[in-house]
Amino acid sequence: MPTAPARATQRRHRAGALDIRNIIGGLLAAYGVILTLMGLLGDPETDKTGGVNANLWAGLAMLVVGLVFVAWAVLRPTYVPDGGAEDPSAD
Template sequence: MLFDIRTVVAALLGCYGVVLVAAGLSHRRAADLAPAGGWNMNLWAGIGMLVVAAVLLLWMRLRPVRPADTESGE
């Protein structure tokens, strides 16, 4: 199997996304949300990271890296 950077990036974004979603769900007091204008930015950033990680994994699954065809006679 060839090395694919999409796997590494998707794994990192997925891990950070899970942490941010957990932080966003656990810190929902008004004082925590006030600096962001009432938006739960940890939750939304985490969801965005999880979506991007899923897209990268889907892309990797649908278009895998294939080795280049080379002539072994040269």
């Protein structure tokens, strides 16, 4: 599930090579999907968690947070000047 790096590459021309929000959002969303599936299909191991399906709830929460980050990056993209960093402060 390599969604995170792929997403960042797509937006390159617009947000620079690396919009950190896409990377964070992509990774958290991917984790969210994996954990949600574990929660639905796997053993919830309630003896450890004290009765809560921890994977399911944590997975859903991560999915939401991840999607919020991606949405933020899509709605408010970062633009960088062509040719990388122009830095007047360099000696």
